[in-house]
Amino acid sequence: MSVEKREARQPWILLFPALSAVTLLLFVPLLFILVYSFWLRTATGADVAGFHLDNWQEALSDPFYRDILISTLRIAAITTVACALMGYPSAYFIARSQGNKAVLLLLLMLPFWISYIIRTMSWINILGVSGAINSVLLALGIITEPIQMLYNEVTVILGLVHFLLPFMILNIFVSLDGIDTNLEDAANSLGATRWQAFLQVTLPLSLPGLAAGGLLCFVLGAGTYITPLVLGGPRDAMFANLVFEAIITQLNWPLGSALSLMLLAVLGALVMIYNRYLGMAQLMKGLG
Amino acid sequence: MTKKIDNTTRYERARERYMNGDLDRRSFLGLIGAAGLAYGVSTLFAKYAHAATTDQVRFDGWGGVVSEAFRKHAFDPYTGKTGIKVVDGTFGGGDEYLSRVKASQPGEYNIAHLSGVFDYARYHALGLSSELNEANIPNLEYVIPKLVDVFRGVSGGKLSCVPYDYGTTGLAYNRKYISDDEMKEKGAKILIDEAHKGKIAGWSDWRTRMWYAALQTGQNPNEISDEDAAWDAVRTHRDLSLKYWGSGAELMSLLAEEEIYATEAWSGRIYALQEQGHDIGYMDPPNGFGWQECLFVMKGSPMEACEELLNFMLAPETSIAVAEGQNYPTALDPTKVDLGDKIPTLPAFDPTGTLSGLTFADPDFWNGHEAAWSKTFGRVQKGY
Numbered sequence: 001m002s003v004e005k006r007e008a009r010q011p012w013i014l015l016f017p018a019l020s021a022v023t024l025l026l027f028v029p030l031l032f033i034l035v036y037s038f039w040l041r042t043a044t045g046a047d048v049a050g051f052h053l054d055n056w057q058e059a060l061s062d063p064f065y066r067d068i069l070i071s072t073l074r075i076a077a078i079t080t081v082a083c084a085l086m087g088y089p090s091a092y093f094i095a096r097s098q099g100n101k102a103v104l105l106l107l108l109m110l111p112f113w114i115s116y117i118i119r120t121m122s123w124i125n126i127l128g129v130s131g132a133i134n135s136v137l138l139a140l141g142i143i144t145e146p147i148q149m150l151y152n153e154v155t156v157i158l159g160l161v162h163f164l165l166p167f168m169i170l171n172i173f174v175s176l177d178g179i180d181t182n183l184e185d186a187a188n189s190l191g192a193t194r195w196q197a198f199l200q201v202t203l204p205l206s207l208p209g210l211a212a213g214g215l216l217c218f219v220l221g222a223g224t225y226i227t228p229l230v231l232g233g234p235r236d237a238m239f240a241n242l243v244f245e246a247i248i249t250q251l252n253w254p255l256g257s258a259l260s261l262m263l264l265a266v267l268g269a270l271v272m273i274y275n276r277y278l279g280m281a282q283l284m285k286g287l288g
Numbered sequence: 289m290t291k292k293i294d295n296t297t298r299y300e301r302a303r304e305r306y307m308n309g310d311l312d313r314r315s316f317l318g319l320i321g322a323a324g325l326a327y328g329v330s331t332l333f334a335k336y337a338h339a340a341t342t343d344q345v346r347f348d349g350w351g352g353v354v355s356e357a358f359r360k361h362a363f364d365p366y367t368g369k370t371g372i373k374v375v376d377g378t379f380g381g382g383d384e385y386l387s388r389v390k391a392s393q394p395g396e397y398n399i400a401h402l403s404g405v406f407d408y409a410r411y412h413a414l415g416l417s418s419e420l421n422e423a424n425i426p427n428l429e430y431v432i433p434k435l436v437d438v439f440r441g442v443s444g445g446k447l448s449c450v451p452y453d454y455g456t457t458g459l460a461y462n463r464k465y466i467s468d469d470e471m472k473e474k475g476a477k478i479l480i481d482e483a484h485k486g487k488i489a490g491w492s493d494w495r496t497r498m499w500y501a502a503l504q505t506g507q508n509p510n511e512i513s514d515e516d517a518a519w520d521a522v523r524t525h526r527d528l529s530l531k532y533w534g535s536g537a538e539l540m541s542l543l544a545e546e547e548i549y550a551t552e553a554w555s556g557r558i559y560a561l562q563e564q565g566h567d568i569g570y571m572d573p574p575n576g577f578g579w580q581e582c583l584f585v586m587k588g589s590p591m592e593a594c595e596e597l598l599n600f601m602l603a604p605e606t607s608i609a610v611a612e613g614q615n616y617p618t619a620l621d622p623t624k625v626d627l628g629d630k631i632p633t634l635p636a637f638d639p640t641g642t643l644s645g646l647t648f649a650d651p652d653f654w655n656g657h658e659a660a661w662s663k664t665f666g667r668v669q670k671g672y
């Protein structure tokens with residue numbers, strides 16, 4: 001075998017384990033889901049194999065699914081903006097801190113050591129009628145009746161921000177940490193105030209990190225179903241809850257497959273737009 | 289009461305028949321030889337066939353106090369006696385569990401603590417039922433006949449399960465805010481009472497929602513004819529509700545934390561709350577939702593080991609201990625078995641063993657509407 005041929009084969013040999021894993025664990029299941037989406041469900045819950053467009057027709061034409069999808073994207077967008085507003089100052093503080101950066105980053109990672117479900121449920125003990133806030137307010141005599149704070153859209157967004165904020169902070173931090181601080185000093189020496197230097201130098205340079213964090217928060221937020229289940233009221237379902245109900249409650253795997261692919265297509269399109277204009281490299285840095 | 293049916297028992301039975309003269313010497317030695325040959329050959333490959341081994345049985349139930357009772361009073365003693373390990377899992381509802389079973393390989397799931405005859409009928413219709421050898425479950429004779437007959441009717445006279453307990457989904461209310469008199473006056477309509485807006489909840493189960501909607505609109509739950517009125521009642525309840533709960537633990541938490549004052553609830557869970565000292569009332573309105581639970585054996589399960597476990601669990605001492613732990617009356621007939629002091633005090637208990645005071649779901653009616661109503665409820669639940 002010639003050297004050229006061997007060199008040409010080497011990357012594929014090295015990539016083989018990863019490609020096999022992605023094929024077996026992602027593409028093959030996705031293919032199953034795609035095939036399933038064309039099947040039908042009988043009254044007993046059994047599936048009928050075949051090529052039927054009924055599920056896709058229902059998923060794409062029924063305003064019920066469209067409305068919940070729009071509501072899901074709206075909640076994910078609000079969550080992303082909230083994460084950006086809260087995450088940027090924290091990331092800036094960590095990036096500019098001297099000496100204790102590692103400790104701060106460790107603290108940032110601490111919530112990941114606790115299950116996401118437990119973290120979500122912890123809000124019940126904070127915001128509940130017998131929770132920490134109501135107990136303190138009642139004890140101080142500020143209120144006479146507990147305030148109903150749980151089980152609405154605000155608590156769903158709060159739970160999502162709690163879950164996603166570290167992802168946003170990490171991405172912005174990576175971006176800010178890579179900016180040469182001499183650039184701000186140079187702007188100051190040229191007459192810019194600290195605020196102007198931040199607005200015109202630091203912020204534009206950190207935008208890729210902000211965008212990467214935003215994309216992660218949006219995609220993860222739009223795909224969640226635990227948070228609305230635990231912290232939402234009767235009307236606060238998100239699109240993933242519809243997938244869960246179709247598959248688990250209604251035993252309608254074909255429709256559930258079509259709905260999950262629909263959500264995947266919407267979020268996939270968003271990732272492709274991001275990749276087209278900003279590239280995935282920044283996202284990889286943030287995840288790394 | 290329990291009879292262990294393992295290789296030792298088989299040997300003892302063969303030996304007894306030989307000693308009694310029912311089995312000739314040649315046949316007896318032939319059987320022993322064949323058993324030895326089968327063991328010697330199969331052992332080489334047995335480690336590769338985990339699904340066929342009966343060193344463990346998987347049991348799935350409702351979790352919480354129910355699972356704790358099973359573990360303490362049934363599984364651990366069973367394992368101690370037979371050496372067969374019971375691996376127990378939990379589920380939040382029959383629908384969720386059915387999805388898991390549907391995605392599994394035959395034999396992966398063995399015994400499930402299913403609720404309602406409609407679940408039994410669904411599993412049977414999906415070809416998931418097995419056929420129990422009732423001779424291996426002698427304790428079945430102590431079970432209330434009415435409970436057994438319903439299951440026989442679904443599966444053509446054979447059984448794929450044994451009835452285990454029964455209970456009701458009645459009305460639970462916080463006595464601090466809702467009096468017993470108010471409950472008697474309003475009954476099921478307490479759940480659509482504007483006065484308690486934001487302090488009402490309900491189970492996110494389409495059957496329960498429609499059952500109570502039928503009561504709220506003056507219909508027979510097993511013959512709902514005015515569907516529109518029923519769905520309107522479901523919508524009214526939704527608009528007044530703080531939350532739909534999804535598990536027994538969540539139900540207990542919402543009531544105990546006083547997040548809600550009224551909901552429909554599982555009788556055993558409310559009894560558990562009362563035992564903990566919470567002043568929660570419980571009432572079954574006329575035509576309240578009665579149900580029975582069974583221990584269902586899936587197709588592809590190791591039948592002898594499962595039957596042995598079922599027989600063990602139906603033994604009065606085990607069944608009574610589990611019932612006292614999970615707070616649901618046992619399916620054992622009180623006219624045949626002394627059920628002790630606690631069980632007669634449990635909600636829904638029927639001392640006559642006829643269960644004539646309870647209204648059970650008609651499996652044909654409810655399963656006939658399952659596809660349409662579960663889908664509609666999915667929409668109504670979200671504001672449509």
